[in-house]
Amino acid sequence: MTKNQGERPGSHDDHAVTVSGLSKSFGAEATRFWALTNIDLSVAPRSFTAIMGPSGSGKTTLLNCLLGLEKPDTGSIRIGGMDITGLGEAQLAEMRRSHVGVVFQSYNLIPSLTVADNISLPLRLAGRRIDRGRVRDLAETVGVGATLDRRPAQLSGGQQQRVAFARALVTDPELIVADEPTGALDTASSDVLLGLLRSIVTDLGQRALLVTHDPRAAAVADRVLFLRDGRWYGELRGATEGQIAATLTDLGRQP
Numbered sequence: 001m002t003k004n005q006g007e008r009p010g011s012h013d014d015h016a017v018t019v020s021g022l023s024k025s026f027g028a029e030a031t032r033f034w035a036l037t038n039i040d041l042s043v044a045p046r047s048f049t050a051i052m053g054p055s056g057s058g059k060t061t062l063l064n065c066l067l068g069l070e071k072p073d074t075g076s077i078r079i080g081g082m083d084i085t086g087l088g089e090a091q092l093a094e095m096r097r098s099h100v101g102v103v104f105q106s107y108n109l110i111p112s113l114t115v116a117d118n119i120s121l122p123l124r125l126a127g128r129r130i131d132r133g134r135v136r137d138l139a140e141t142v143g144v145g146a147t148l149d150r151r152p153a154q155l156s157g158g159q160q161q162r163v164a165f166a167r168a169l170v171t172d173p174e175l176i177v178a179d180e181p182t183g184a185l186d187t188a189s190s191d192v193l194l195g196l197l198r199s200i201v202t203d204l205g206q207r208a209l210l211v212t213h214d215p216r217a218a219a220v221a222d223r224v225l226f227l228r229d230g231r232w233y234g235e236l237r238g239a240t241e242g243q244i245a246a247t248l249t250d251l252g253r254q255p
């Protein structure tokens, strides 16, 4: 794989992805519940971070804050050279379209559009020029180059998720967020997709955040961050599936 585009203009800092002192609560004063407390996170270029934790530990809330779908109570989130916590709805929508690529468990492709049009959709929504050659190159990169004229229903689940990856990459975002991207796939397809996500980081120079319950998936990341009750519990680097599973078990055992 090779990077399709040259370096973006601007300083290095413009492309930092950092979270500082992020706290998020739900509910009114008497029943206030803190889903995230004082979360710091720095996602380096060309890095692959997995986030794990028990159900209710705050993973989705953290992703929603990063995507500007939830407003934190305190803290800052820098993506694409700006603190997104101060942005209005229109600017947040633009941030989501241009600076973050998102892949969910359900592929969320538009059934009536061809693969090529699904991939280029974020450009169309952002009113940007659609470079057909780039769309073709991206489709080749993720392994669906021969399916550009097909509709999603004519593809396997693994192929549909590859299209979703190409769509996430088309704006050359600062960050790729993958929320259980292999949750609906069998082990073989899942391994292929995780290998693809790995090469998106290593070969295309992207940063990736993967939220998963699966230690096998998390083992593909450079580091795994563990959330518990809305706080960081710990981190592993270069860990095996077994080490990650053992940490999750410990985390569940702690009072």
Ligand SMILES: Nc1ncnc2c1ncn2[C@@H]1O[C@H](COP(=O)(O)OP(=O)(O)OP(=O)(O)O)[C@@H](O)[C@H]1O
Pocket (backbone or CB within 6 Å): 026, 027, 033, 034, 035, 053, 054, 055, 056, 057, 058, 059, 060, 061, 062
């Ligand atoms: N809109 C909301 N209103 C009230 N409480 C919420 C809301 N969203 C999340 N929470 C609570 O915040 C906590 C964290 O939820 P969150 O969905 O972030 O956890 P999670 O780690 O993603 O869980 P799962 O693995 O089950 O998806 C939970 O206790 C949840 O009930």
